[in-house]
Amino acid sequence: MSDVLALLFGGVLVHNLVLVHLCGVERVAAIAPRPLHAVLALGLFATLAAALVAPLSWTLEHLLLQAPVLSTLRPATALLASAAGVGALHGGMRLAPAALRALWRRQPLPAAPDAALLGVALLAPALARDPAQALLFGAACGLGLGLVLVLFAGLQTRLAATQVPAPLRGAPLALLSLALIGLAWAGLAGIGDRL
Amino acid sequence: MTATLLAAALLLGLVALGLGALARRAGADVDLAARIDAVLPQTQCGQCNYPGCRPYAEALARGEADIDQCPPGGDAGAHALARLLGRVPKPVNPAHGTPGPRVVALIDETTCIGCTKCIQACPVDAIVGAPKLMHTVIAAECTGCELCLPPCPVDCITLVPRAADAAAVPTRSTA
Numbered sequence: 190m191s192d193v194l195a196l197l198f199g200g201v202l203v204h205n206l207v208l209v210h211l212c213g214v215e216r217v218a219a220i221a222p223r224p225l226h227a228v229l230a231l232g233l234f235a236t237l238a239a240a241l242v243a244p245l246s247w248t249l250e251h252l253l254l255q256a257p258v259l260s261t262l263r264p265a266t267a268l269l270a271s272a273a274g275v276g277a278l279h280g281g282m283r284l285a286p287a288a289l290r291a292l293w294r295r296q297p298l299p300a301a302p303d304a305a306l307l308g309v310a311l312l313a314p315a316l317a318r319d320p321a322q323a324l325l326f327g328a329a330c331g332l333g334l335g336l337v338l339v340l341f342a343g344l345q346t347r348l349a350a351t352q353v354p355a356p357l358r359g360a361p362l363a364l365l366s367l368a369l370i371g372l373a374w375a376g377l378a379g380i381g382d383r384l
Numbered sequence: 385m386t387a388t389l390l391a392a393a394l395l396l397g398l399v400a401l402g403l404g405a406l407a408r409r410a411g412a413d414v415d416l417a418a419r420i421d422a423v424l425p426q427t428q429c430g431q432c433n434y435p436g437c438r439p440y441a442e443a444l445a446r447g448e449a450d451i452d453q454c455p456p457g458g459d460a461g462a463h464a465l466a467r468l469l470g471r472v473p474k475p476v477n478p479a480h481g482t483p484g485p486r487v488v489a490l491i492d493e494t495t496c497i498g499c500t501k502c503i504q505a506c507p508v509d510a511i512v513g514a515p516k517l518m519h520t521v522i523a524a525e526c527t528g529c530e531l532c533l534p535p536c537p538v539d540c541i542t543l544v545p546r547a548a549d550a551a552a553v554p555t556r557s558t559a
Contacts, residue, residue, distance in 0.1 A: 192387070192388065193387055193388055193391040196388070196391075197391070197395070222471075222472075223447065224469070224470045224471070225470070226406055226409055229402065229406060230403065230406045233399050233402050233403045233406070234403070236396075236399050237396075237399060237403075240392075240396055240399075286407075288404075288407040288408060289403060289404070289407045291407070292403070292406055292407040319385055319388070321385050321388040321389040321392060322385075322388050324388075324389070324392040324396075325388050325391055325392035325395065328392060328395045328396055328399065329395070332395075332399075346471075346472055347472075349472060350472040350474065
């Protein structure tokens, strides 16, 4: 049970993809102010993708990369796993019910795997002990990404209504605020490691 | 391992439930354009840079237009749009025009030469007349959009404040 909690807590907060491992910063910093339900959909789709990528990557890692000399291939298998996960999600959405498909058309994930999913593919084999744990950890990572997306879409909505000095408008302020939140997030480091 | 799998299944089940709820909500948003259209003043004036109120409503529903593009609606209209769409309220952008009191077009019938140009310009068919015959405005239908002013070759159309007894906001026919 404490394993489950540690994986959940670890995936969502302690090993937060964006704020701790700096994966997917470009997606979060570029997010436009949009209504909450749109960002929630984006976060949940990202969760599905991450839950597909993580066990795939874990399996590839433990089937192929057991010999020490092969570990240099890890980026390649991670890329393969994340591409396969996104591809599976894109394929699966074609078979989804019409309402879900309409939602997906409005908030699709990019067809190519982004840094966030690559981060999941690299983290899951390192932190999970079996495929089930990888699945749980992947889903938790996706939820963590969704959390930051919601946080930032809200922040951008507020910023759109304020007067920001011209040199800071847009990406600079997004990166600065991301860095500050990331610093605060560092206080969570290590929690759950000894659960 | 079983507990982990169970927890993962539970978590993904919750994700699926959330997506289902969002999908239902998105399905309900098919008529979002109609609800936005109901808030707009229906002047069909085109000051928002869209051909009329409904196209602007559809652009808003798609998230392409901003809520501050409708001068006839005024700041109150922009505020109503912000509430409906869950966006941050803001006043009307002066680039699109300044909000003012509701007006109605009035044709000076002694000057009118019957050229029919204003009839073609009127987006709501509120001007009646025929070639070389005097035109007149149906005040109850006129939205005060000012689109008939530029085409008039003899400048016989003026805008007068809408009479208090006339409908404050033109209502759309139920068709």
